[in-house]
Amino acid sequence: MEGDLIPCSEEPINPYLKFANHTTIPTGYIWLRGDNSKTSHDSRFYGPVSQALVQGRVIYQIRPIFKKIESGL
Template sequence: MPSSKPLLTHLRTNALTALKALCFIHFFREYAFDIRSTYGPSMLPTISVQSDRILIAKPFRRGRGITTGDIVSIRHPLLPSEGAVKRVVGMGGDFVLRDTPASLDTPHSSLDSGTMMIQVPEGHCWLIGDNVEASRDSRFYGPVPLAMVKGKVVARIKPWGRVEWVENSLTGRVDGG
């Protein structure tokens, strides 16, 4: 009767290798980078409704190194089991418009027409979707705690694997620099 020791050794080695791989994958996705699919029109034209995947840099978790103009991935404030992607337009201490004017061409869009400036509390950020008409953002749920930031969007992965680096359009710099 053959010994079961080589088989057990082989199974143990494979199990340890699989466990190491799972730990590495978990560590990489939690602390380095993650790739997520997008859906919804709130970030048009920067991010497509469905065909884009985004590369999220996790060292920016909890708002570390986030600046005005960055696009961030957050845990949704109203639906905690879901995520959202929005642009940072204000950091703690900044003053922002609470409501976005409907149109810059109409007389109703002036600051005298009921729009109000508010100060973003320390430890929070003010988020707006690039497609303001189709975005549920800080105008609806208020300032977002930096602790809810899951990372910064640094690239779009287009169909066929083409990568486009995301620029911080408010500062004119490429993210990561």
């Protein structure tokens, strides 16, 4: 979420995006990660994504354990 400090231990997939060891999420943006980091085109490829582009939200997490996601969004 905005203001979060995201550690970037992996190299960015997109060579034009240069995240050092971390990146800070700007206000109004989110950081998206796919479930298969080797093939996902996510924020490591595109960078932070505007919340205005998000059309859904996660309500349940299946793995590592099944739980309902409580969010302030």
